[in-house]
Amino acid sequence: MTKDRLVRRTLSTLFVAGFVYKALVAFSIAAGTTEAERFWQAPGNWYKGNLHTHTTNSDGDLAPEVMIARYQEAGYDFLALSDHNRLTRAKAISAKPFLLIDGEEITAGHSEIGGEIHFVAFNLVERIDPRAYGGPQEILDAVRAQGGEVVVSHPYWSGLTVNELLRLDGFLGIEIYNASCALSIGKGHSLAQWDDLLVRGRRVMGFAHDDSHGHFNEHRPTDVACAFLMVKAATLTEEAIFGALRKGEFYACSGPGGGPKILDFWVADGQAHVRTSAAKTITIAADGGRGYGERFTAPKGSLLTEAHHKLRGREKYVRLEVIDAEGRTAWANPIFLTP
Numbered sequence: 001m002t003k004d005r006l007v008r009r010t011l012s013t014l015f016v017a018g019f020v021y022k023a024l025v026a027f028s029i030a031a032g033t034t035e036a037e038r039f040w041q042a043p044g045n046w047y048k049g050n051l052h053t054h055t056t057n058s059d060g061d062l063a064p065e066v067m068i069a070r071y072q073e074a075g076y077d078f079l080a081l082s083d084h085n086r087l088t089r090a091k092a093i094s095a096k097p098f099l100l101i102d103g104e105e106i107t108a109g110h111s112e113i114g115g116e117i118h119f120v121a122f123n124l125v126e127r128i129d130p131r132a133y134g135g136p137q138e139i140l141d142a143v144r145a146q147g148g149e150v151v152v153s154h155p156y157w158s159g160l161t162v163n164e165l166l167r168l169d170g171f172l173g174i175e176i177y178n179a180s181c182a183l184s185i186g187k188g189h190s191l192a193q194w195d196d197l198l199v200r201g202r203r204v205m206g207f208a209h210d211d212s213h214g215h216f217n218e219h220r221p222t223d224v225a226c227a228f229l230m231v232k233a234a235t236l237t238e239e240a241i242f243g244a245l246r247k248g249e250f251y252a253c254s255g256p257g258g259g260p261k262i263l264d265f266w267v268a269d270g271q272a273h274v275r276t277s278a279a280k281t282i283t284i285a286a287d288g289g290r291g292y293g294e295r296f297t298a299p300k301g302s303l304l305t306e307a308h309h310k311l312r313g314r315e316k317y318v319r320l321e322v323i324d325a326e327g328r329t330a331w332a333n334p335i336f337l338t339p
């Protein structure tokens with residue numbers, strides 16, 4: 001082959017490869033959010049709940065029945081009691097129309113810097129005694145073997161890096177916000193860990209939990225009834241709530257007292273679209289390391305209720321963060337843009 005022909009053939013191969021790549025990217029964006037994935041507009045009800053709570057059964061300051069009453073008064077629909085290394089049979093405590101979920105927060109080992117690794121676990125048949133297992137993955141497997149689910153508690157508080165989280169398999173999500181860790185030592189957010197997992201292909205959900213202990217003092221507001229999940233489900237049953245959590249059909253909010261309402265979030269025509277209640281900022285976050293995503297800030301004296309972000313076409317996922325005028329944040333789960 002002459003040098004000229006070789007150059008021409010190489011150029012034409014590159015041209016065709018470029019075209020195929022662009023077509024694939026265009027296809028993945030055009031595919032957008034399917035109707036089935038767009039749960040925001042689907043029939044169902046929104047239920048407000050918190051899945052991480054301590055009582056006098058471990059290191060909390062309030063008795064189980066007092067803690068339950070506090071959440072009922074604050075307008076929550078469901079609550080899990082998750083005392084340390086103890087399975088609380090919450091359903092036996094209150095007969096009011098309120099969904100109580102049995103939970104346990106398991107001390108699963110230590111992070112590389114010596115912090116405790118904690119899992120909040122649900123749907124357990126029996127208590128998990130961490131001393132009976134060899135480490136965090138064995139504990140995760142034991143919860144799953146009982147048909148249970150695990151959310152990794154407060155990665156930032158534990159000092160957990162993405163590499164340590166990547167060694168664990170089978171958890172439903174991580175606490176991207178933990179009110180108790182935020183209010184006590186300012187380490188409530190684990191958003192970097194979440195993005196680092198998502199960009200590496202781990203499809204895990206983002207949870208906001210109180211981790212309430214009933215602790216407070218003059219420099220620290222109470223951690224009871226601050227953060228919450230808003231779950232879209234057909235009925236207020238454990239089966240329906242966990243079915244929705246597994247599919248990511250919920251959003252997480254820092255509170256306290258309320259927060260921005262996410263009304264819709266979808267991808268179509270190469271753009272990510274958002275509708276919310278009045279917000280100070282709307283952020284479309286995407287894969288790290290490439291400058292993807294966009295933050296929209298309301299001009300002084302006004303608020304936003306929608307945003308439309310043109311995608312580059314190579315994002316693996318987009319997720320949503322909305323902050324209201326009082327600084328309360330709501331996070332939607334990612335829309336995945338690759339098969």
Ligand SMILES: [Zn+2]
Pocket residue numbers: 105118153154
């Ligand atoms: Zn914990």
Ligand SMILES: [Zn+2]
Pocket residue numbers: 052053054105153211
């Ligand atoms: Zn806890």
